[in-house]
Amino acid sequence: MKGLLLVVLLAAAASAAIVSQDIAEAPEAIVTYENILYSDDAEVAEIEAGSRSVEIETRRxxxxxxxxxxxxxxxxxxxxxxxxxxxxxQNITFNFAASIRISAIRVTRVGASQNATPSIVSGGLNRNFVTIRLQSARGRGYNYRIQIYGR
Structure with a gap:
């Protein structure tokens, strides 16, 4: 029994070392946030008209x-x-090194729907940056997981 415990502990330590090595090799992303609060419908319409969203999914x-x-x-x-x-x-901008190219972007709602909407405002696929906009419904919040893949 002690031998099995020792093997399990050694395997856990080895996998932790591999995980920390992968994180250390990953390129650092510079992340910037822009938070905006709107209480007037005219303000929301103005900001939406002023930005050309690249991709909007209606399924949240x-x-x-x-x-x-x-x-x-x-x-x-x-x-x-x-x-x-x-x-x-909330506009969230991810900037990567010039040699990195984004190949996939996943923005996934976590938990129950609050009718928020994610969209790509600038950058995106085959670029080294992306700005993602998360917009809540009036009087609601949001909870999203963002995953960005690249080469």
């Missing part, structure tokens, strides 16, 4: 590109609580 999830031989560059979770009678808009 966003999935573009193929993973294939790519590796996971970023996995992050973004949570915002509800604010009464307010639409929350």
């Amino acid at each position: 999830n966003l999935s573009v590109g193929t993973i294939g031989n790519s590796r996971l560059l970023v996995s992050s979770q973004h949570i915002r609580g509800a604010i009464a009678n307010t639409i929350i808009v």
